[in-house]
Amino acid sequence: MPSVPRVVRSRFGVLPDGTEVERVTLQAADGLEARIITYGASLQALLVPDAAGHRDDIVLGHDTFEGYLARRQFFGATVGRYANRIAGGRFVLDGAEVQLAANNGPNALHGGPEGFDRRNWRIVAIEDGDHPAVTLAYTSADGEEGYPGTLDVEVTWRVAGPMELSLEMTARTDRLTIVNLTNHSFFNLSGARSGRDILDHRLTVAADHFVAIDAGAIPLPQPPSAVDGTPFDFRAGVEIGARIRNDHPQLRVGRGYDHNFCLGPAGAEPRFAARLVAPASGRVLELFTNQPGLQVYSGNFLDGTTAGKGGRLYRQSDAICLEPHAWPDTPNRPDFPTARLAPGEIYRHTTSYRFTHAIQGAIGTQSEVDSPRGSGR
Template sequence: MNVSSNPHVARSTFGLLPDGTEVERITLQAADGLEARIMTYGASLQALLVPDTAGRRDDIVLGHDTFEGYLARRQFFGATVGRYANRIAGARFRLDGAKVQLAANNGANALHGGLEGFDSRNWRIVAIEDGDHPAVTLAYTSAHGEEGYPGALEVEVTWRLAGPMELMLDMTARTDRPTVVNLTNHSFFNLAGARSGRNILDHRLTVAADHFLAIDAGAIPLPQPPSAVTDTPFDFRAGVEVGARIRNDHPQLRVGRGYDHNFCLAPANGEPRFAARLAEPASGRVLELFTNQPGLQVYSGNFLDGSTAGKGGRLYRQSDAMCLEPHAWPDTPNRPDFPTARLSPGEVYRHTTLYRFTHANGGAIGTQSEVELPGGGG
């Protein structure tokens, strides 16, 4: 694929749903080599090409080279997750005194929107912008009662190349009656490359959080206040290799089979603030994440078990990727002590996350004019 000297957008067919509906892919491409490929199915980040310190681009998110892989098994690769990301205990909660019963799809709990969440819907394209900051906006209307959630919800997701080596994700939602909303993106990052065959245990992770939520065997937060990270394997404030303590004999690492926990971020006041940094030593790639969300789910790919062949025919195994999912705290509708996820008519839910790429010494990433990768966009 030739990288244009000017930012641009390309649009193409990526696959077909069983009923023949077209699934499109929109490629956002910048002069500095950053390229994002967005699939209408699940409003998903299907590929993200980022140069390393030598200028070589690699796709750094797990997934599939063809659409058939996404249909074969639901694994949330790069997907927009909703109406409520993460878990709600017992698949039920009360809202204004009324019981809300959801679809249970994770044991007795509701996970990532239910049996058919936003990740399983083919979103419609409502806007495409070319120019210096190319973008695509996708929309989905979630009907009142879908998966048990009250209120018709109008959702829009915008992916934009916002600046030099920056990918911005903006999500908004409006409802016609009181409901709960918690959206996130579920990309699986491996900064060495999705086809590299390397795991993420040598990635150095920084998380700007003093507390995390301890969980039970069903990954539901325990009925207690957030736990301090001090003197635990969950203290990433100064930056630690993911694998340094992941096999420590800590009860929360046992119950999560590694890291699969919500970290409690400082109040954002609606504006994105620094939440996490992920650095990979061989490529020199560094991902910095800024968000306005109250929590960050850190998941070390614990349940990737080698049963899925992904990009380049690679079998995805435990710790082959790291998910950094900004969103509301899990089970918030049942926890009045947690930051609220309620949305009322007349209000606008706003989620903003910025992914910024640099290299290990803090400088700008180099570019390469021409790189050939499988599954080229456009």
Template sequence: MAGTIERTTFGVLKDGRSVDCIRLAQDGGLDVRIITLGAAVQALFVPDAGGMMADVVLGYDDPEDYRVKRQFFGATIGRFSNRIAGGRFELDGKVIHIATNEGKNVLHGGPEGFDQKLWTIEDLGTEPEPFVRLGLVSPDGDQGFPGEVTATVTYRLTNPGELSMRYEATSDRTTVIGMTHHGYFNLGGVEHLRSVLDHRLQMPADHYLAVASDLIPEESPRSVADTLFDFREAKPIMRDLRTADDQLLTTKGYDHCFCLADKPHQAPRLAARLHHPASGRVMELHSDQPGLQFYSGNMLNAGVAGKYGQIARQGDALCLEPQSWPNAPNRPDFPSARLEAGETYRHQSIYRFSAQAPDLG
């Protein structure tokens, strides 16, 4: 299949820095726009069974909005995705203090995480498939994290319906790291937003992490059996969402890590399958990561306008974030987020799109 790549200017930040946009496309397949601010997916057009294209991710038209209306739309998250309790962890006997940005805790790398950084284009092309590799150097002490970290994310259209994301990072000092993609998906299309809660979701996870009021995991993994967290068979997201469960009350919906393994896999495996019956669009997420954070868009509150003049309300999009388990730097019983000096952190996730006949019933 023929592929194309285009590089344009997306806009200019208030401080005068230019933000580039790279478009990757496959004939008859996906069309994705990636911006250098936050190494973020700004748009992702996906065909339905009849070939009708729709943009399936939330985003902004103005680069400055990604900084002043921070929602992590489509962003590359780092240095550590999800939460670190108390803004601290211990590493080799030394207490490390990280800048907090969610009460006393750290969320998605702190106030100036990877999503707020301007990445550089290191390579791009169409052979053997359309791809772009973006790079970032995070200095020693960035947000409090030890070590100078050199990170890359490579976006590649590996076939007409498949978007691959490969993350790598090295550090000159032992540190912790856990990167992820923070796309907000609605397979019905975001040009005219409707609730995502009619989507059918399946996740092959036998356990999940219950959280305390500050959304920090409070104990060892719980079984999903006979609970509202059992997505081992596909079900509509809305089916159990209104149930007065203590966990759903705490998080105002789903915002939990589902445990896929106790360490990263050698190669990507199925982590989730999402289906929108009305359009027939299907997204399969394959990842090598041990956890998957499912967030049902609980805090989208119509407070900001995104692309197409649309205002996202609660439940209008969802996130499926393959990653380490939250607060892993403070939990030796969780899969390790430690990165030794000179070693390479690797994470690969694949978003595979297809379509089936719409269910109009």
């Protein structure tokens, strides 16, 4: 008997110039389902069973393409050429000053006004079988948004296991440049249409330090700050809402959590970075990455003006972003891990999203929540 196809390719929308936007659906045997659209190489939907076996979409976004085109909010998007902020939209690379397009006050944010999230990527490969995958590609021209060098980028989404979705990003350049890519999914493990916020989600982050920021979300001119004794200490697992209203200067300047947590040096293999547990659904997300930082953003600027899936208005703390990438403003901070990419080198970003369920009645306990499975720690 022939196997059931686990990849479905379909039309999702049309750009103003008539170019088709496609959607590729990847299906796992145990119910996990990822839907990726070519616009922004974005994760448009992610269906995951809860502890009772009921599937829900757990990422914010839009049901139709028109919502993505109408307003830029990075829902599920691939972000680049440089995720996060670069101070003043400028940096010096081997003695030459580079001026970027500024789109966040005086700063450059998430690749500029027309970053990778606003581009329609090409589908270059589709794999069926037990580990279905789609690979999308985009070529960023020399000088695009001010960045030097022609950059060839590929992003592969893969169902790596019955309850695991992996993401691999690679990039090559013909000229010295900087690269810092991430995925900007907004997670709500209770369900994107549940009507619940994420303040009761229990978050663990494997970081002893975080990067303090100024009013423009640019790193302060100091080394990373210790999380010990602050509302930024998530090492043992804490409800997101437990301390988000504390009168801490960094919570005030960020309007909540919008900070880079320092995971350690970038490596070839992914390591445990974070865990998110939703008590209402019992879903557990474990994030593994080879990146040196994890931006934790608690949806502070969702203000109720955007209608998302099911017509739901998205408001503050309706979701949380866990964005693995290099530290912010790295090109201007020689004390931070580098984001340089030279010709002949390959940029590699690997992130895995592994889903399990909390043991009935044990949500939030030390054994279930705070002991990373398979992390090697």
